[in-house]
Amino acid sequence: xxxLPDALLAGYRNFMSGRFSNESLRYKELAEQGQTPxxxxxxxxxxxxxxxxxxxxxxxxxxxxxxVANLVPPYEPDGEYHSTSAALEFAVQSLxxxxxxxxxxxxxxxxxxxxxxxxxxxxPGDFIGKWMSLVAPAAEAVTANAMMTSGxxxxxxERITIRYSIANLRSFPxxxxxxxxxxxxLHGAWFDISTGELWVMDRKTGDFIRPPAE
Amino acid sequence: xxxLPDALLAGYRNFMSGRFSNESLRYKELAEQGQTPxxxxxxxxxxxxxxxxxxxxxxxxxxxxxxVANLVPPYEPDGEYHSTSAALEFAVQSLxxxxxxxxxxxxxxxxxxxxxxxxxxxxPGDFIGKWMSLVAPAAEAVTANAMMTSGxxxxxxERITIRYSIANLRSFPxxxxxxxxxxxxLHGAWFDISTGELWVMDRKTGDFIRPPAE
Amino acid sequence: xxxLPDALLAGYRNFMSGRFSNESLRYKELAEQGQTPxxxxxxxxxxxxxxxxxxxxxxxxxxxxxxVANLVPPYEPDGEYHSTSAALEFAVQSLxxxxxxxxxxxxxxxxxxxxxxxxxxxxPGDFIGKWMSLVAPAAEAVTANAMMTSGxxxxxxERITIRYSIANLRSFPxxxxxxxxxxxxLHGAWFDISTGELWVMDRKTGDFIRPPAE
Amino acid sequence: xxxLPDALLAGYRNFMSGRFSNESLRYKELAEQGQTPxxxxxxxxxxxxxxxxxxxxxxxxxxxxxxVANLVPPYEPDGEYHSTSAALEFAVQSLxxxxxxxxxxxxxxxxxxxxxxxxxxxxPGDFIGKWMSLVAPAAEAVTANAMMTSGxxxxxxERITIRYSIANLRSFPxxxxxxxxxxxxLHGAWFDISTGELWVMDRKTGDFIRPPAE
Numbered sequence: 001x002x003x004l005p006d007a008l009l010a011g012y013r014n015f016m017s018g019r020f021s022n023e024s025l026r027y028k029e030l031a032e033q034g035q036t037p038x039x040x041x042x043x044x045x046x047x048x049x050x051x052x053x054x055x056x057x058x059x060x061x062x063x064x065x066x067x068v069a070n071l072v073p074p075y076e077p078d079g080e081y082h083s084t085s086a087a088l089e090f091a092v093q094s095l096x097x098x099x100x101x102x103x104x105x106x107x108x109x110x111x112x113x114x115x116x117x118x119x120x121x122x123x124p125g126d127f128i129g130k131w132m133s134l135v136a137p138a139a140e141a142v143t144a145n146a147m148m149t150s151g152x153x154x155x156x157x158e159r160i161t162i163r164y165s166i167a168n169l170r171s172f173p174x175x176x177x178x179x180x181x182x183x184x185x186l187h188g189a190w191f192d193i194s195t196g197e198l199w200v201m202d203r204k205t206g207d208f209i210r211p212p213a214e
Numbered sequence: 215x216x217x218l219p220d221a222l223l224a225g226y227r228n229f230m231s232g233r234f235s236n237e238s239l240r241y242k243e244l245a246e247q248g249q250t251p252x253x254x255x256x257x258x259x260x261x262x263x264x265x266x267x268x269x270x271x272x273x274x275x276x277x278x279x280x281x282v283a284n285l286v287p288p289y290e291p292d293g294e295y296h297s298t299s300a301a302l303e304f305a306v307q308s309l310x311x312x313x314x315x316x317x318x319x320x321x322x323x324x325x326x327x328x329x330x331x332x333x334x335x336x337x338p339g340d341f342i343g344k345w346m347s348l349v350a351p352a353a354e355a356v357t358a359n360a361m362m363t364s365g366x367x368x369x370x371x372e373r374i375t376i377r378y379s380i381a382n383l384r385s386f387p388x389x390x391x392x393x394x395x396x397x398x399x400l401h402g403a404w405f406d407i408s409t410g411e412l413w414v415m416d417r418k419t420g421d422f423i424r425p426p427a428e
Numbered sequence: 429x430x431x432l433p434d435a436l437l438a439g440y441r442n443f444m445s446g447r448f449s450n451e452s453l454r455y456k457e458l459a460e461q462g463q464t465p466x467x468x469x470x471x472x473x474x475x476x477x478x479x480x481x482x483x484x485x486x487x488x489x490x491x492x493x494x495x496v497a498n499l500v501p502p503y504e505p506d507g508e509y510h511s512t513s514a515a516l517e518f519a520v521q522s523l524x525x526x527x528x529x530x531x532x533x534x535x536x537x538x539x540x541x542x543x544x545x546x547x548x549x550x551x552p553g554d555f556i557g558k559w560m561s562l563v564a565p566a567a568e569a570v571t572a573n574a575m576m577t578s579g580x581x582x583x584x585x586e587r588i589t590i591r592y593s594i595a596n597l598r599s600f601p602x603x604x605x606x607x608x609x610x611x612x613x614l615h616g617a618w619f620d621i622s623t624g625e626l627w628v629m630d631r632k633t634g635d636f637i638r639p640p641a642e
Numbered sequence: 643x644x645x646l647p648d649a650l651l652a653g654y655r656n657f658m659s660g661r662f663s664n665e666s667l668r669y670k671e672l673a674e675q676g677q678t679p680x681x682x683x684x685x686x687x688x689x690x691x692x693x694x695x696x697x698x699x700x701x702x703x704x705x706x707x708x709x710v711a712n713l714v715p716p717y718e719p720d721g722e723y724h725s726t727s728a729a730l731e732f733a734v735q736s737l738x739x740x741x742x743x744x745x746x747x748x749x750x751x752x753x754x755x756x757x758x759x760x761x762x763x764x765x766p767g768d769f770i771g772k773w774m775s776l777v778a779p780a781a782e783a784v785t786a787n788a789m790m791t792s793g794x795x796x797x798x799x800e801r802i803t804i805r806y807s808i809a810n811l812r813s814f815p816x817x818x819x820x821x822x823x824x825x826x827x828l829h830g831a832w833f834d835i836s837t838g839e840l841w842v843m844d845r846k847t848g849d850f851i852r853p854p855a856e
Binding site for chain 1: 223228245252253259268287304307312321324347388
Binding site for chain 3: 138141146147148149151152156159163164195205206207210
């Protein structure tokens with residue numbers, strides 16, 4: 001028995017008759033010549049925040065890691081395997097991307113879990129708990145301010161997390177060296193699901209601001 | 215200075231005037247009511263194989279993990295953080311998805327690295343080496359067959375990897391239990407970048423076959 | 429010698445030949461019948477955030493208190509005179525306004541002073557220090573979070589201050605009683621000088637969100 | 643629920659499509675470079691006498707305190723917080739304004755309350771009573787003259803109050819010193835709501851006269 005969820009099969013047929021039909025030449029070239037994306041995007045798994053949609057990208061344009069809360073762990077050259085670090089290494093060393101964008105978003109479930117300091121683990125393995133523990137100190141600092149609303153705390157931690165991921169990117173020697181040589185740029189952005197607004201991180205201050213309209 | 219790569223900013227403006235403009239009500243609802251995707255997709259970071267494009271999905275429809283070579287590691291409830299396992303736990307336990315699709319694709323750079331057994335690490339940390347070591351036994355078995363072309367070996371390992379990820383999904387107690395209760399279905403699919411063809415895994419045999427046209 | 433700064437005299441002549449000329453009847457009526465504004469606005473002295481401009485109001489429409497950082501002190505029926513409390517009493521008891529809007533704004537100098545915990549007083553009287561001490565606990569809580577940028581801390585305290593002022597409004601018995609009777613509504617809003625965006629406080633959560641476009 | 647009174651929301655939309663649209667560059671600059679108003683205006687809360695309208699000012703041009711009857715209390719460096727003194731200190735010491743204008747107006751409700759010596763307090767806190775008690779001696783002196791009409795008494799006290807506020811401004815050491823050095827000028831003006839006439843105080847005599855037409 002071979003199946004896919006019906007909605008996906010229907011969507012795939014739309015893709016074939018629509019986008020693939022229009023871009024088949026490009027797909028063929030991308031297959032033969034390999035991918036050469038200029039940008040790596042580190043985004044969240046959230047179903048409402050796909051970078052290909054938000055940035056209206058073409059096939060071959062962005063190399064995309066997606067994990068819960070768009071986290072980059074710190075550089076840890078230990079014996080363990082690290083999913084995100086492996087993708088980072090591949091993008092920087094093999095694909096030689098010129099840009100890395102950490103794309104966060106509002107109403108992030110992972111961030112919400114990180115702020116819910118006393119919640120029970122989702123399962124005995126507590127995988128989300130361990131993963132989000134990367135930003136536990138930030139979550140505690142944010143939670144300590146009882147005068148901010150829960151919505152404000154959530155946004156604050158979402159943005160702190162983007163800066164944290166960017167700081168961790170720089171802990172990887174290959175990123176650090178290439179950025180200093182001017183061959184790699186790091187960017188942060190935050191997407192507001194409700195309004196569609198994209199807020200871009202100011203590299204100097206770390207603030208998130210709206211990009212100019214044109 | 216706040217910037218994003220020009221192409222992404224231009225793409226974002228297309229998104230706002232196009233798709234977001236048409237679907238703003240849906241985005242607003244998704245923001246207010248939260249996401250309730252029925253399907254989790256585990257896909258590769260490859261810039262040519264975005265699941266939202268291939269399945270022409272709407273916002274809120276699929277929850278997406280992307281790592282190199284769409285790998286699910288085995289269940290390891292140790293002290294370490296595991297990016298993919300965290301996302302899996304969140305999708306199954308918190309979002310209660312009904313389907314998990316492992317989506318592989320042709321010409322995968324991660325698979326190619328796994329097959330290139332004697333290549334030097336990309337960096338001292340060797341993150342890709344460690345990550346792809348999850349399928350090292352399979353890679354060795356494939357390589358041992360000198361009669362397959364390098365293209366055939368590549369496709370073979372891509373498909374073996376999808377089955378390996380699905381087997382590892384079942385090593386997570388929560389997945390195993392829910393699948394046995396009939397509340398969660400596991401799927402495999404493989405996308406041919408060059409032709410746009412989607413091959414779907416037969417659950418019984420593990421073979422990849424073309425879905426019926428309609 | 430009678431003088432006014434030249435720019436003000438020139439502006440006054442514009443007013444007389446423009447707006448006053450168009451609305452002279454209304455001014456005459458407002459003079460004879462007295463003012464009956466439905467709304468009181470508590471705003472900041474900032475030269476960039478005049479409520480009559482932001483809300484494009486007509487003469488007679490809003491009764492306006494302006495002090496540094498749009499603060500409402502708590503209800504203190506002691507022997508002292510209180511500028512803002514006097515205006516509040518006049519608006520609620522004498523003019524019987526139906527709405528009170530606390531209008532904050534970005535880049536507020538008073539808030540900045542409150543966050544600059546170790547700065548020297550501006551003068552021996554330290555009037556700004558004493559005035560902003562009303563929000564000193566909030567300023568300390570915000571400052572404690574070193575992971576937020578200075579811009580984010582500023583915005584956070586600006587919004588906390590609006591909620592604080594609204595809470596203090598409710599400490600006045602006349603406001604509390606009328607609000608409970610449904611005859612007086614309290615509102616919060618925050619103006620972004622840079623973009624012109626107005627963010628409106630959600631009464632339930634205290635969050636600040638953009639009002640719908642139409 | 644997030645709301646603003648309908649009239650304000652409608653007015654805000656006018657502002658955005660009109661004035662802000664025309665002056666967005668100026669707003670952006672004012673946000674980035676901070677405000678540098680040359681003039682502080684101390685005006686009344688009255689809905690009919692907004693200084694930005696009367697002086698047709700541009701954003702960033704005037705720093706505005708508004709309280710009931712445009713009063714400046716005397717210099718009191720005690721332990722209490724003083725709203726108006728805080729704003730004054732900020733304008734003079736931090737913004738270094740060159741002019742301070744006390745702007746009174748006809749038919750002022752606060753002045754009327756001050757003249758109505760036997761009226762009951764508006765509320766148990768009697769905030770207006772305490773605030774207007776600053777000009778109680780003047781109110782008594784004016785009332786003692788039974789030959790003036792009530793309209794004349796009102797205008798008289800309005801103008802006395804402007805001179806009183808200017809005298810109190812000089813009780814602040816920073817104002818006194820800067821005025822003597824020629825770096826700060828104090829002005830008085832009185833606006834006639836009914837006719838739109840602006841009367842300017844002669845610095846020498848204290849009289850209010852019409853400014854020359856051009």
